[in-house]
Amino acid sequence: MRAGRFAVPSHCRRVRAAFHCTGSHSSTLGVQLGLRMLSDRHKAQDLAQDVFLQLHRSLAAIESDAHLSSLVAQVTINRAIDRIGASRSMKQSRWKRT
Numbered sequence: 001m002r003a004g005r006f007a008v009p010s011h012c013r014r015v016r017a018a019f020h021c022t023g024s025h026s027s028t029l030g031v032q033l034g035l036r037m038l039s040d041r042h043k044a045q046d047l048a049q050d051v052f053l054q055l056h057r058s059l060a061a062i063e064s065d066a067h068l069s070s071l072v073a074q075v076t077i078n079r080a081i082d083r084i085g086a087s088r089s090m091k092q093s094r095w096k097r098t
Contacts, residue, residue: 028048029069029072029073029076030044030047030048030051030052030072030076031044031045031047031048032044033073033076033077033080034047034048034076034080037077037080037081037084038080038083038084043083047076047079047080047083048076050079051072051075051076051079054075055068055071055072055075
């Protein structure tokens with residue numbers, strides 16, 4: 001092992017594998033879904049990172065790799081819907097103030 005490097009625990013590898021199922025950083029499952037729903041690459045990447053952290057915290061409840069992949073998709077979709085709703089409500093509140 002080289003200086004400054006550390007071993008990645010296997011449970012972390014499972015989460016990373018679910019996010020990187022297509023093979024490259026720019027086209028991960030979480031980013032692809034987020035980009036499709038939010039239409040902004042930076043917002044999609046931020047969303048994917050939030051989902052990654054949420055799933056990393058709840059690794060004990062994840063039953064299998066197949067379960068993990070579907071969970072990545074479902075959590076990403078739900079979080080994207082929450083963000084879309086929050087941005088719409090902010091826009092509506094701005095209109096009410098003027």
